[in-house]
Amino acid sequence: ASELEQIDAASKTDFEELARKLNVLVIVGVDVWELTLYNLMSPNAPRFLMNALDFRANLHEMLGGDISTAKSKVLKISKMIAPKMLVVDDTTKPTFEGVAPTRSGDDIAEGVIDWANDGVMIVEEFTNKFAKMPLFRRVMDGEYIQIFKKGSGKGLQANITMLTACNPDDDFFQEEMTFRSQLPFKEGVLSRFDILIPLTATQLKNELLVDKIDLFGTKVEGLIDFAEVKTRLTTLAHGMRQIQFVLLTEEQKKRLRDIFKDHNTADIKKRIIKNRPLLILRDLETLARLVNVIATVNFSRRKVENGLLFATEEDIDKAIQLWENLLNYRVQLYARSSRNLTTxxxxxxxxxxxxxxxxxxxxxxxxxxxxxxxxxxxxxxxxxxxxxxxxxxxxxxxxxxxxxxxxxxxx
Structure with a gap:
């Protein structure tokens, strides 16, 4: 009975409602919390096909922002509620691939990618040390990885979602230049992060937030039970893994292509961002990924036959809404230099x-x-x-x- 109750409770989880509750505790925006929740659940969604090639389900996320913009708090809560996660920093780099055997021919010991597989890898201070690791990119791309050490080899189908945070070069974004130019990563790295959120600390935000902070609080009513949320998400993750494929109608596929084309057409007319197009085809992958994860999270309320899940218009609408919010963040990151970022x-x-x-x-x-x-x-x-x-x-x-x-x- 207890297990059935857990399954029933998990199936009723409303991510938008949960995001609103989390945003009361750590105010970064309901859309940011909703995207982060889908990031945490994405390793449990099935891979999907585009032009007969299969693609990762993982929605990688980077929070790039000033110091004291709650990045660490978002990650702290994520650690408490993720069905599976592993925190990684520079000290874990030597064991990323696993440790070579002491004798030739023995098995390679498990490393970070083994421990984090089918879960979320949290990097609290993402730097170019990670970005320049060839294996790190292959992990982000969800490839099959083969490792050889001292005559021994092992293979692994990477299924690891990245949740990372970083500061700009001078710790605070400077208004004299675009914010993108102050993040020290190449486009090949940043474009792999489906969710790229800029965060700034401003005087206006200070005024809005200070009165919402419960200093030395003793209130217990209404606070989120993180252990209960983790149980719900873990139960949900088990159910998600039963889904083998997400199916869309031809009309739903057309909606995704059309919304991409609409924004691309607007960019042709306005040249919204200098030196690069607003959209690249990788953004169509992100839109498809959002549909894939959102539909799978809602598997208990969707039609499922033999492991095949039929997406609904609600799934398409929510994916487009979050994706268009991400485009709004991109314009502010790449084309503007105002510290007053707006959703x-x-x-x-x-x-x-x-x-x-x-x-x-x-x-x-x-x-x-x-x-x-x-x-x-x-x-x-x-x-x-x-x-x-x-x-x-x-x-x-x-x-x-x-x-x-x-x-x-x-x-």
């Missing part, structure tokens, strides 16, 4: 504040026109998902269903 939902709020202040109602169609039609920043499904999140969080209120209007809520 899509924060840009909604800023627009409503400019257009109507705290007193006036603004037509929802006007907000849609600005972000979907004029700026072409997001698609229709992301617009409604982001707006729904603001309404559920109580940051915005709406009046009526027809000719709907919106107004900010001041707390």
């Amino acid at each position: 899509i939902s924060e840009e909604f709020i800023a627009y409503l504040a400019r257009a109507g202040g705290i007193e006036n109602w603004i037509p929802q169609d006007e907000l849609f026109e600005e972000f979907v039609t004029l700026q072409r920043k997001i698609g229709r499904s992301t617009f409604y998902n982001e707006l729904r999140g603001l309404l559920e969080e109580g940051r915005v209120v709406a009046s009526g269903k027809r000719n709907r209007e919106l107004k900010l809520v001041v707390k």
Whole structure:
């Protein structure tokens, strides 16, 4: 009965709701927490095919930001709730591949990649020492790895998701240049991180966050039971491993291609980022990966036949929403140098504040026109998902269903 209860509880896990709760404890953004949760679960999703070639399911993540932007706290919580994880630093590098046998022909001892396989490798201070390791890149690519030492060999199908953090060159992003130029990694490395999140410390954030910190807190109600969350995610991971393949309809595949083409077309017209396109084909892989992991996480609420899972429109919508948030982060990382980074939902709020202040109602169609039609920043499904999140969080209120209007809520 206890096991059945665990399975039932795990199947009801709502990642968006859990992300909101985590964001109360460590405020980095609901979207960042949601992406991190999918990062932690991605080693348990099946690999997927593109043009008959199979690709990794792993959603690699890097948090690149100023000191004191809660990167370490995100990683700390991730360690407590991940179904399987291993922390790696420079001291573990010598045992990354495993230790050579003392006698020729004996087995190679297990190393970091053996211990971390089918789980998450957490690197709290990611540096070029890791980036320049050829084997590290092959692990990120999810390749079959063969290792030879003293006449002995071993093989391993790598299935390791990276969750990493790093600081810019001068510890704080400098506004005199783009933030991308202050991260000391080549594009070949950064492009392998499906989730690349810039974080900054600002005076405005200090004002917003300081009153939400419970100094010397004694409250216990409402706090997250991390052990219980880990149990739920571990149970969920076991179920995910029963899925062999995620299937999409032709219409769903077209939606993914079309949203990629829409943003690519907008980039052709606007040249959003200098010296590189906004999108590369690796970004289509990331979009597919998000669908793959999101659908598999929700396996208990999806149609499954003989290990084949049928993705829903809800899975496609959520993947597109998170992917478009990642594009928004990319533009701010590569094309701007303002320390005031904003999420899509924060840009909604800023627009409503400019257009109507705290007193006036603004037509929802006007907000849609600005972000979907004029700026072409997001698609229709992301617009409604982001707006729904603001309404559920109580940051915005709406009046009526027809000719709907919106107004900010001041707390």
